[in-house]
Amino acid sequence: MMNSLPHQFNALVIGASGTIGAAFVDLLKHSPHCASVHGLHRHSTPPIDFADEHSVAEAARVLGTEARFHLIINAAGILHSEEFMPEKRLADLHNRQMQATFQANTFGPAMVMRHFVPLLASERAIMAMLSAKVGSIGDNRLGGWYSYRASKAALNMLVKTAAIEAARSQKNSVLVALHPGTVNSRLSQPFRGEVIGRPAEDAAADMLRVLDALTPADSGSFRSYSGVELPW
Ligand SMILES: NC(=O)c1ccc[n+]([C@@H]2O[C@H](COP(=O)([O-])OP(=O)(O)OC[C@H]3O[C@@H](n4cnc5c(N)ncnc54)[C@H](OP(=O)(O)O)[C@@H]3O)[C@@H](O)[C@H]2O)c1
Structure with missing residues (x-):
C-alpha cells in the first residue's frame, strides 16, 4: 500500500476521530512501509480544532x-x-x-494547507482534502444542501489554487480534492448511511489506491474514490 511513496514514509491524518479518518489511520498503521502515522483531531495532542485558527498553526509548529x-x-x-x-x-x-x-469544511482546511503544505516532503508528497461530489457545481442535479455544497465547492477552489502555487516551489507535490463516495458514518447516518453507505475501511482503501497512482501532473484535480476526475 502506498508503494509510490518512499519506504518509511510519514503520514498525517487530520480528523482522525471521524469514521473515515480513523479508517485511514488504521490502514496506514498496518502498511509495512509507513514509518509513522499521526492522527490529529479536536482532542488529540496537539489538538486541531477548526474553530480555533491558532490550533492549526500550533499543530504544524x-x-x-x-x-x-x-x-x-x-x-x-x-x-x-x-x-x-x-x-x-x-x-x-x-x-x-x-x-x-464553512469553518469546518473550507476555512479550517484552508488553514491546514497554509500551515502544512510547507511540511510536505520534497521527494514525493501527497496532500488530499476530503471533499464531496455534491460540491460539484457541474454535477448539481438535485439542489438543496446549500451550505455543504457551497463549502465543498469553495474548498475545491482553494485546493486548485494551492496546487498551482505548490507546483512552483514543491515540484513533486500532489494536492487533490477527494470524494470518498457514500460511506456509512456519523455524517451520513441521518440519511440512511448504514443502508446506502459503504464501510469506511473500503472507501479509505480505495482512496489510498487512487492517491498512490497520482503524479504531480494530477495535482489540482478533483477525484473520486474510483480514480475518475469529477467535474468542478
Ligand atoms: N460519509 C460520507 O458519505 C461522505 C461523503 C462525501 C464526503 N464526505 C467527507 O468525508 C469527510 C469525513 O466524513 P465522515 O463521514 O468520516 O464524518 P464523521 O464520522 O462525522 O467525521 C467527521 C470528522 O470531522 C471532525 N470535525 C468536525 N468539525 C470539526 C472542527 N470544527 N474542527 C476539527 N475537526 C472537526 C470530527 O471531529 P470530532 O470527532 O471531534 O467531532 C471528525 O473527526 C468529511 O469531510 C465529509 O464531508 C463524507
Whole structure:
C-alpha cells in the first residue's frame, strides 16, 4: 500500500476521530512501509480544532520539528450538527449554519494547507482534502444542501489554487480534492448511511489506491474514490 511513496514514509491524518479518518489511520498503521502515522483531531495532542485558527498553526509548529510528511489527509468536515440539518430550500438558510459549515469544511482546511503544505516532503508528497461530489457545481442535479455544497465547492477552489502555487516551489507535490463516495458514518447516518453507505475501511482503501497512482501532473484535480476526475 502506498508503494509510490518512499519506504518509511510519514503520514498525517487530520480528523482522525471521524469514521473515515480513523479508517485511514488504521490502514496506514498496518502498511509495512509507513514509518509513522499521526492522527490529529479536536482532542488529540496537539489538538486541531477548526474553530480555533491558532490550533492549526500550533499543530504544524509542533509536528514540523519532528519530520516532513509524505502523505497528509484531511478527513474532517461536517454536514449537520446538533443545531442544524442540511437546508432543503432557500428559506432554510441562516448565517450561523453557513458560518459553521464553512469553518469546518473550507476555512479550517484552508488553514491546514497554509500551515502544512510547507511540511510536505520534497521527494514525493501527497496532500488530499476530503471533499464531496455534491460540491460539484457541474454535477448539481438535485439542489438543496446549500451550505455543504457551497463549502465543498469553495474548498475545491482553494485546493486548485494551492496546487498551482505548490507546483512552483514543491515540484513533486500532489494536492487533490477527494470524494470518498457514500460511506456509512456519523455524517451520513441521518440519511440512511448504514443502508446506502459503504464501510469506511473500503472507501479509505480505495482512496489510498487512487492517491498512490497520482503524479504531480494530477495535482489540482478533483477525484473520486474510483480514480475518475469529477467535474468542478
Ligand atoms: N460519509 C460520507 O458519505 C461522505 C461523503 C462525501 C464526503 N464526505 C467527507 O468525508 C469527510 C469525513 O466524513 P465522515 O463521514 O468520516 O464524518 P464523521 O464520522 O462525522 O467525521 C467527521 C470528522 O470531522 C471532525 N470535525 C468536525 N468539525 C470539526 C472542527 N470544527 N474542527 C476539527 N475537526 C472537526 C470530527 O471531529 P470530532 O470527532 O471531534 O467531532 C471528525 O473527526 C468529511 O469531510 C465529509 O464531508 C463524507
